[in-house]
Amino acid sequence: MYNLSGKLGVEFKTIHAMVNIYCQHEHRTKKICEHCQTFLSYANKKLDRCPYGQIKPICSKCPIHCYKKKQREQAQVIMRYAGPKMLLWHPLLAFKHLVGKKHPIPKRVPEKASHRHHRKLNGSKPANIKR
């Protein structure tokens, strides 16, 4: 897992919170189960590689479909379940997401803007995110 910053960091926090809600209720766990953890790592990797980097549009509006079919379906199930609960449990993250919905999609995909690109430039190593 990579330590994402800025907008990407907020996005990951949001996904993390949603997976948490979903897993706790659907899989009846205290800690995120292995299955959901794998999905979370996948989402983290995709955010790291997102070519839009810090100007990334919200995923549901993004013209690039970077998720594979299986993970895309998994994401839809999680979002459908946890999305409505976010407003109550994580109002700030939910609000930020709503604001993001209003932002226009960048016309062009920028070059060398991904978090991954910057990470490699700075030579920073992946960080372990505390759960």
Ligand SMILES: [Zn+2]
């Ligand atoms: Zn789970």
